[in-house]
Amino acid sequence: MKKNLSRIVITFVLIILSLYFLYPTYQDYQFNKELSKLSGQDSIDFLDKNNQSITSAREKRLKLGLDLKGGMYVVMDVDVVKLLEDMANKKDEQLTVILGEVKEATKNNEEQILEVFKVKLNDKGQSLKSYYGELRDSDADIEAKLSKEIDNSLDRAVEIVRNRVDQYGVAEPQIQKIGNSRIIVELPGVSNPVEVRKLLEGTALLEFKLIYDPASVVKVYEEINKVMVGDTTTSDTDSLTTESEKTPEDKSLTETVKDSVTKEAASNKDSIKDKVKETSITEAKDSLKDKNKDKAKDTTKKSDKTDSSVSDATDTNLADSDSLTDEAAPDSTQLTEEEFKQKYPFFTLVSLNQESGTADGYVKDSDKEKIIRLLNRPDVKAVLPSDIQFAWSNRTFESGGEKIHILYAVKKDPELTGKVITDARSNIDPTSNTPMVSMEMNSEGASDWARITGANINKRIAIVLDNVVYSAPVVRNKITGGNSQIEGMADVQEAKLLEIVLKAGALPAPVKIIEERSIGPSLGEDSIRSGVFSSLAALILVALFMIVYYRFGGTIADVALMINFLLILGIMASLKATLTLPGIAGLILSIGMSVDTNVLIFERIREELGTGKPMRTAVDLGYKRAFSAIIDSHLTSLITGVILYQFGSGPIQGFALTLIFGLIANLFTAIVITHYIFDIMIEKGKKVSFG
């Protein structure tokens, strides 16, 4: 009994764990059932009320593959031919012809496009030099540069795709980089392939936009707040622009909001300060090319400059931030949290950090949808100035256990587009050991840039890719040479990302869809129904057979079978593995295989009983002697399962997974659980039989 105790404990722990991991799936199912009953405003209210638990249940539930949920699966290749065309210094008839041939030649095989391109160029008496690089560059250099550019283009493409998919608002999108040129995108629940295709294959747009004047933004936010409270009577356009014309009541409101918001943010403030570093942009004295050539020589020069700009960054405030740092009205402190919520609903959702001197809004992940809905409301749109636009930050940070997004208000019209960028590179500043990004522009862009930066010193310019803000550095000085450097990134990854984004403006990463599968939602529902039905049917049939054939022993094996089924699903949920339609097939197969182990053991026990051994010995011997065959057969199946997982794609991997988990769970349930059940039964003198 003692040696069995630990096994019993382990069994129960595993069962409880499985139930624990599967509970969110049940919860999610309940929520969805509830939601499908509601409609319109009711459903929005329900969503708002249960936001937290719905999101958490959805995150933790057993993941369903696209074939069950409906959605799109897209595989994209970087269009290297198009990239070569974009990169060429001159685009003539001959290049177009050659690239056309390259495209045809590499259509069906995996041959290196660059190699083929080189051969074709040579055939026509040309070399890479004719189209890429300068006279003094060697062919090998150019080739190395091109192939690096091709590799990098995948990073750009992934970032562009990720950015857009995030904005498209798909729940749980999956974007994976495979190998050197491939991107896999999975979009559950999407049923408009035409729209998605446009989204994925379109050209990225990089823009530089001025951040909207913070004081005005705060006023705009107040107007929105008024709309939310339902008090739109006092709003007139003047109060948006001129402070002096405000009524006293307005003024106190402003201050109340400011103070309370600051309080509200106080709990998060430290972490926000830590995580949201101010970035700045300054003129770089040297072009990127020079910098690379004489890196060592450059160090001292750069250090002077960098030091000054960093110190600038810490103590400079925006010129017009005074109005934001007014003393708070005394009565504001009396507001309770509930009252604040009622009076300032907008600022409950969007908190501002006054000390930063900016009007960047911090929005909890769970509130983001609400804000997007709000900003699209016609009555809210009506109070917005015509030249304002809202854009979200690309990254989020954690605060108080939740993801926080930053909401930026920018000028609608871009100052400059990313087309003028010729190169960008992220480095570590050797003196301050902080990451930075250098950016170079062509001459045309440089003169525009000089004008823009000159006119906006100490203001912020947002770097916006497809309407998402990647960085919003403060302009420190007029940048005339077209070479700028951006500092203040939190880490190397962030700098690297900014480099990718800036380059996306310079050189788009053309992608083409090479595989696309879309499954309509009704087919998915059908599949789930047939999957559930056949699982249950198989389960019942097999269980019945075991009882008929092995009587008592069969019943115990059936108990193990049920536990096995539960464990497989539990493992799937805990590892966040995805259940696909072939995965259900794997599950059904595991049902059949899982009793097999007990069949082997029971047959052996029958044999031992046949030679006249007592039940106790026969059971022990049965388990012992059947073991080697069980291990061998499980391992050979496991081997093929693992290989299938390696070579299969998408749904088939789902099959391999359930099969693998099934085999592992089966070893435990069929060998350990049934064994001690028999042990205990025999010990207690209960009658045990194997049919």
Place this chain on the structure above:
Amino acid sequence: MRLFENTNYDFLGKRKKFYLVSAAIIIFGFIILFTTKSIPLGIDFSGGTELQLKFENDVNISDLRTAMDEEGFAGMEIKTMGTEQDVLLRTPMQEDGTLVADKIQEGIKKNIPGNNFEVLRSDKVGPKIGAELRRNALFAILFSLIAILIYLSFRFQFMFAVGAVVALFHDVLITIAIIAIADFVFPGLRLEFNQSMLAAFLTLVGFSSNDTVIVFDRIRENMKIYKNENIIDVMNKSVNATLSRTIITSGTVFLTVFVLFLFGGEVNRSFAFTFAVGIITGTYSSVFVASAFVVDWKLRSGQTLGSTKTVKQRSKINTQKKVNA
């Protein structure tokens, strides 16, 4: 309840006859496969565009075909799926992006107005992906066979491991042959070689080695017990002793796969059918190929067969042994 208890069949004595049966099925199946193009390649492997549509009202296939011919998709494969409303369209064509699928949909809307349809599924696979999948499929099967060979060589004498792998080869070939014949005779099964079928073959490789392992495990045990007996006798004894369990273990899995075949939906049908066939051939081959191969290997390498007795004498001795035990 007990099935196949105390059987005493002379399986291995008849092994030559079964070699012929297997060979005949494989040859016949492959002739059909190559001459009639049965088991079409699914678009997973061939590349192309495939659409599964559900129309509001019954739709006439020949109308659809005319419509598609008009749109420049001559010779497109069009078939119904179960009902007259469910239609599958397939063409090897695929262009940049997914223009083909769009064109097909537009063409249907234009030529068959008033019968709205829902796109249940739309797949486009580029030629590169198809080629890659074909290569991966081949690698996957080869790697599995090699991995199993290596594993079994550790666990059994080498000739047993080879026997098991030969049996697996046999299973894959004979299953292909039987599917080819089945697809030829019953085109209504809509079998095609897609990723699911590949998965079935790989799982089959893993699963059908189970039966072989069970039999070999007993042979290994019995060879220690009956050291001086004829190898054929030892093997027959082992096969007979494990007969009920190989059949029951295969039977329970067959039962579940059969349920899957009937109710598991279109996607799983190719898988279920292939695997169901594989289960039967896997059980068959564990006796008539794997064990038989080991016997012939032993005979070839001139190992002593122990005392030779007639079948009658052998069975008499067997029954005596049982009584003694």
